[in-house]
Amino acid sequence: MSSPHIAVYGATGHTGRLVAADLRARGRDVILAGRDAGALKALSDELGGAPVHQAALDDPAALRELAGRAAVLIHCAGPFTHTGKPVATAAAEAGCHYVDHALEQHHTKWMFDTMTEPARAAGVTMVTAMSxxxxxxxxxxxxxxxxxxxxxxxxxxxxxxxxxxxxxxxxxxxxxxxxxxxxxxxxxxxxxxxxxxxxxxxxxxxxxxxxxxxxxxxxxxxxxxxxxxxxxxxxxxxxxxxxxxxxxxxxxxxxxxxxxxxxxxxxxxxxxxxxxxxxxxxxxxxWRMSALTSVEAAVRLADGLGPDQPGVYSPAEAFPAxxxxxxxxxxxxxxxxxxxxx
Structure with a gap:
């Protein structure tokens, strides 16, 4: 039986590439996602073949489709001040767990203030600032x-x-x-x-x-x-x-x-x-430390080892520190x- 798919949005950036490569090294099924179809295909070839999914930030249907294909979505494409809302919203709407690399205060506050109820309603865990x-x-x-x-x-x-x-x-x-x-x-x-x-x-x-x-x-x-x-x-x-x-x-x-x-x-x-x-x-x-931290979080969520209740969490809330x-x-x-x- 194959493992649950983990999607990496922003997979062709430096952090995204590290995340994707580590997931593949662990034998995980990965979906490479982002805005540039050509770069995604090139990365897929480098990793020995992996599904790709092109989705622009202003295309909510494509983002929901991506999240619908995965158990967990790792969001690597900052600045999250600009990119966080559409990707996190799509994950909650599709019922997909979510991990992001944000360090921006206002995005983190927005996640707790705005996404907590959608995450609970969808039965998913969203971990922000895992960087x-x-x-x-x-x-x-x-x-x-x-x-x-x-x-x-x-x-x-x-x-x-x-x-x-x-x-x-x-x-x-x-x-x-x-x-x-x-x-x-x-x-x-x-x-x-x-x-x-x-x-x-x-x-x-x-x-x-x-x-x-x-x-x-x-x-x-x-x-x-x-x-x-x-x-x-x-x-x-x-x-x-x-x-x-x-x-x-x-x-x-x-x-x-x-x-x-x-x-x-x-x-x-x-x-x-x-x-x-x-x-x-x-x-x-x-960079490697940041990437593998998000992988550790995503793998736990994919394997059902996250918090007991759905919602939005900081790293130390989501997992015993x-x-x-x-x-x-x-x-x-x-x-x-x-x-x-x-």
């Missing part, structure tokens, strides 16, 4: 904060070097940093409005050590983390040096091997009045370090 930025922070926050009470603040901090942006990632970054209506979470309240960025110092553990950070950065943790961690404040930070590397914004067409050369440390501090707890993940190639992270560690995506419970 490197935002998603790994959400999972780490869930793992570190498990069993803790009296949490005052959760800080997720990303140290990234050698990041080479794709065309879609560059467009997403430009949208994020131009946004004057950012979402924050402070004093237990979600707010939307202008935020004055500042420089901060985050105490990464050795060998990295303290680093100057952009704070806050408009990642999705401010929307996702308060859903499963009771805290007064959530903030995401990014090393200032990440965007000081000239090639970050001028490397849209580098080869896959060069793009795989990023190094990252993602650390989380969960702070209470009496102290706190921390954890971190250190690895290489944030520490076991999920340990599975990613076993794939060689990073080395995970969590402080002992105390």
């Amino acid at each position: 490197f930025y935002g998603g790994l922070g959400d999972l780490l926050a869930g793992a570190v904060a498990a069993g803790m009470a009296g949490i005052e603040r959760v800080v997720t901090a990303y140290a990234v070097s050698g990041w080479r942006l794709t065309t879609g990632a560059r467009a997403t970054a430009e949208l994020l940093f131009a946004d004057t209506q950012r979402i924050t979470f402070a004093d237990g309240v979600q707010r939307v409005g202008y935020v004055e960025p500042r420089n901060a110092v985050f105490p990464f553990p050795p060998p990295l050590g303290p680093r100057t950070m952009i704070a806050p950065v408009p990642f999705s943790e401010v929307v996702t983390v308060p859903r499963h961690v009771r805290t007064a404040r959530v903030e995401a930070q990014l090393t200032a040096a990440t965007f000081e590397e000239e090639q970050a914004f001028t490397s849209e067409h580098v080869d896959a091997a060069t793009r795989a050369g990023s190094d990252f440390t993602v650390a989380v501090q969960v702070i209470t009045e009496g102290g706190g707890r921390a954890g971190q993940a250190r690895g290489r190639d944030l 520490e076991p999920f992270l340990r599975d990613l560690e076993r794939l060689g995506l990073f080395t995970l370090s969590l402080e002992e419970r105390r």
